[in-house]
Amino acid sequence: DIHMTQAPSTLSASVGDTVTISCRASRSISSWLAWYQQKPGKAPKLLMSDASDLESGVPSRFSGSGSGTEFTLTINNLQPDDFATYYCQQYNTFLPYTFGQGTKLELK
């Protein structure tokens, strides 16, 4: 199985800040990486796929980068609606799909 590790587990920030969340794969997954946002009591929402392709309707302050084993999710000019938990997911190999453990972005 490909193991996904996110850092940090918790991130404290303020409105207007720029933050970066890291996701590392235990072996190369090319660019087969998705990012999801989950708010308390809600289902996860797809933010981007293929490491950097923003899903329709997702604000442009969200961006993704990376390939191989190292990936980042960057959120510029944090808005109140952005405080949530973020997960990465690899889909390079189907057996099995694996997620990072999540990064909780909280208001400082």
Place this chain on the structure above:
Amino acid sequence: EVLLLESGGELVQPGGSLRLSCDASGFIFSNYAMNWVRQAPGRGLEWVSSISADHETTSYATSVKGRVTVSRDNSKHSLYLQMSSLRPEDTALYYCAKSSGDDILKGDYFDLWGQGTQVTVSS
């Protein structure tokens, strides 16, 4: 409106069985692979099972293999998860999630999620 609506979750005793359902609307259900993903209380996301658009191919996480069966009825736009020999560690919110493609043998991401149905395994 594009929507996935899960049902069937409940409190069940260890060793019991349960059938979860997911009703889809707003898209051509038969064109897409479908998945079950679960989230234990306070924990992260864990993929459980997938089924191809034509229901010919299925796959399961090691943690549930042999105890769950995924199926779909494209005429009813519905996805199912039959669960048996349930264990306390199966306690979780079970999400139905749509793949972006039709084939589970290629990697894929999940572009639509339902709100989940709660399964609690406890005596």
